[in-house]
Amino acid sequence: xxxxxxxxTTVSHLLQYDSLSGFLAVAAIDSAVSIPDEAFLAGLMDxxxxxxxxxxxxxxxxxxxxxxxDDAAVEWRLTKGAAVAHLDYPNPAVRTFGDVDxxxxxxxxxxxxxxxxxxxxxxxARALPGDYDDRYGKGATFTTPDGLExxxxxxxxxxxxxxxxRMEQVFESRDSVVLxxxxxxxxxxxxxxxxxxxxxxxGGYRYLRALRDVAQLILVTGADWADAFSVxxxxxxxxxxxxxxxxxxxxxxxxxxxxxxxxAIARPxxxxxxxxxxxxxxxxxxxxxxxxxxxAMPVLDVPRYLWTLVSHRD
Amino acid sequence: xxxxxxxxxxxxxxxGYLVLATDGGTPSEVFGSGSEVWELxxxxxxxxxxxxxxxxxxxxxxxxxxxxxxxxLEQLLAGGYVEQTG
Numbered sequence: 001x002x003x004x005x006x007x008x009t010t011v012s013h014l015l016q017y018d019s020l021s022g023f024l025a026v027a028a029i030d031s032a033v034s035i036p037d038e039a040f041l042a043g044l045m046d047x048x049x050x051x052x053x054x055x056x057x058x059x060x061x062x063x064x065x066x067x068x069x070d071d072a073a074v075e076w077r078l079t080k081g082a083a084v085a086h087l088d089y090p091n092p093a094v095r096t097f098g099d100v101d102x103x104x105x106x107x108x109x110x111x112x113x114x115x116x117x118x119x120x121x122x123x124x125a126r127a128l129p130g131d132y133d134d135r136y137g138k139g140a141t142f143t144t145p146d147g148l149e150x151x152x153x154x155x156x157x158x159x160x161x162x163x164x165x166r167m168e169q170v171f172e173s174r175d176s177v178v179l180x181x182x183x184x185x186x187x188x189x190x191x192x193x194x195x196x197x198x199x200x201x202x203g204g205y206r207y208l209r210a211l212r213d214v215a216q217l218i219l220v221t222g223a224d225w226a227d228a229f230s231v232x233x234x235x236x237x238x239x240x241x242x243x244x245x246x247x248x249x250x251x252x253x254x255x256x257x258x259x260x261x262x263x264a265i266a267r268p269x270x271x272x273x274x275x276x277x278x279x280x281x282x283x284x285x286x287x288x289x290x291x292x293x294x295x296a297m298p299v300l301d302v303p304r305y306l307w308t309l310v311s312h313r314d
Numbered sequence: 315x316x317x318x319x320x321x322x323x324x325x326x327x328x329x330g331y332l333v334l335a336t337d338g339g340t341p342s343e344v345f346g347s348g349s350e351v352w353e354l355x356x357x358x359x360x361x362x363x364x365x366x367x368x369x370x371x372x373x374x375x376x377x378x379x380x381x382x383x384x385x386x387l388e389q390l391l392a393g394g395y396v397e398q399t400g
Contacts, residue, residue, distance in 0.1 A: 029329060049333070052326040053343065056335040059324045063337040093326045180337045181321040 002034040012040075018207040019081075021048040022094040051096035058082065058100050061148050063180045065102065065116070072115035075105035075171060076185065079153070079195050083186040084213055086177040088221045095213075103153040103187075103195075105171050109134060112152060116142050121150065132308050135301075136163050136293065156198035159292035160276040161237040169231055170194065190227035193217040197228065197244035198237075202280040202289075211248040218245075218260050225260040236296065239273040316400045317387055318358040323395050327352045334395045342393050344386065347372070351386055355396060361387070 003011065015021045025048040027033040028041065035041045062082060069076050077083075081097025089095045104112040117123070121142040127133060133140065139153040155162045173188040187195065196217055200210040217223040225245070232241045245264035249256055256262075269277075276292040290309055294302060325334045332348040335341040344352075347368060354364055361384065362376075369379045390396040 025328070045330075048328070049331050049343070052328065052331070053333045053341050055326060056324045056333050056341050060335050060337045060339070063324075091328075093328045180324050182337075 001032065002036060003040070005037065008037060008040055012043075014208065015044065015047055018209045019051055019096045019098055020209055021051050022096050023209075023212070026091075026094050048093075048096070051098075052093055054098060055082075055085070055092070055096055058097065058148065059179050061144065061150065062100055062102075062184060063182055065100070065150060066179075066182055066184055068115045068119050069102075069104075069112060072108075072111050074108040074112045074115060076108070076112065077103045077171070077174065078177065078184050078186045079103050079192070080199065083177065084192060084196070084216070086179075087175060087186060087189070088192065088213070088216050095209075099149045099151055101151045101153060103156075103167070103170070104139075106134070106154065106167050109154055113140065116150070116152070120145055128308055136290070136297075136305060136308075138162060156195055157202040157240075157280075158286070159202070159280070159289045160273070160296045161198070161202060161235070161240045161292075163293045163297050164236045166235060169234065189217060189221050189223035190225070191231070192221075193223040193225060194228040194231055194241065197232075197241040200244035200248065201240045201277060204283065208251070211244075211251055214244050214248040215252055215254060218258075219254070226263070229263065238267055239269045239277060242267045242269065243277055315361045315398055316358050317355055317361065317364070317396050317398050319352075319355050320395055320397050325352065325395075334390075334393065336394055339394070342389075342395070344389075347382075348386055351383065358399075360400075 011024070015024060021044060024033065025044055028035050028044070035044070059082060062078060080101040081095065082100060085092040085095035085097060121144060123140050123142050125141060127140065128137065133154055136158065138155050138158045139151060142150045142152060155165050155167060170187055170191040175186045175188050176183045177186055178184070186192065193214065196210065196213040200214050203210060218225050229238060229241050232238045242264040245260055248254070249261045272295055279288050279292050287309055293305065297305060322336050323334055324336070325332065327349040329349060330345060332344040332352050333341050350368065350371060351364060354367055365376045365380045365383050368383055369376045372379065387396065391398060
């Protein structure tokens with residue numbers, strides 16, 4: 001397969017903004033893709049090296065944050081890019097990433113925030129009033145004094161498929177990676193898949209890499225996708241897993257006879273769920289996404305939830 | 315002299331490029347055959363074995379390779395990325 005001249009602009013954009021350089025660089029090295037444009041190939045390698053450099057900087061940050069959280073007796077998991085790069089790809093250099101994502105056990109959310117703030121990490125975005133974070137929020141972004149970002153997750157998503165989650169469940173088992181000699185906790189494979197599906201269906205900037213993670217976890221790691229569906233069913237979030245798998249299989253043109261795909265298309269998705277998925281798919285503003293939760297939460301919670309959102313500006 | 319990777323190193327190694335860091339340090343980048351040396355350091359290895367392996371890989375002589383390998387090992391040692399014994 002050869003990269004055509006008229007594909008260069010589109011591919012360059014994806015490489016830059018979806019951190020796909022590792023996939024294409026490895027394909028070029030393995031001669032799976034031919035890149036006749038030498039300038040483009042040199043630029044690809046430069047970009048890959050930059051993204052690899054960023055990865056080790058971010059992993060150093062993970063190790064420092066691990067010390068903070070472990071010292072504060074916070075239970076947490078490394079998730080998304082830094083975790084799947086090591087656990088689900090044959091070489092972590094293939095799967096680059098641009099930030100650090102951690103999920104904190106619900107019971108330790110306040111302690112985690114206190115530990116980071118006390119160590120000089122800042123939370124640039126104002127927290128929503130009251131106990132929004134704890135009851136409905138996705139999490140908080142912190143920055144280091146030198147400008148690196150840590151996304152601390154309380155849930156996998158805001159809105160309809162976030163408020164119904166019971167995050168304690170994904171802390172019942174664990175896996176780990178070793179970074180700089182330190183054991184770093186991660187989710188088990190099926191929970192990594194669950195989070196990958198949430199990101200592929202509901203996350204921001206969810207391009208091909210998010211779908212590749214779903215495919216990689218199911219087809220290469222062998223993550224128990226039935227388990228991911230099972231947890232999602234408990235959370236009333238099966239459409240999230242189903243839609244991620246369906247989009248993944250269709251866009252990456254995978255074999256539709258696979259039982260995970262067959263399971264995904266067999267599950268009818270309600271109109272309300274489809275509407276909610278569409279709000280995320282079309283990258284609507286925060287408030288629109290948050291409002292998708294209304295039909296999924298206890299009626300008595302709705303007025304306070306609405307008031308909190310009304311008082312918040314996007 | 316036997317060389318091995320230090321235990322607290324973060325790295326990515328790909329053909330022609332190696333980047334290393336410790337949890338508090340600024341990353342160091344090595345272009346060229348540094349990634350091959352790093353792969354050979356996966357297990358403790360003597361200097362001569364490294365030199366011989368590199369010379370074979372590049373179809374050249376150990377005399378030509380040795381200075382570059384020794385210089386790289388000193389740089390890696392100074393950065394805290396490798397340990398030496400013996």
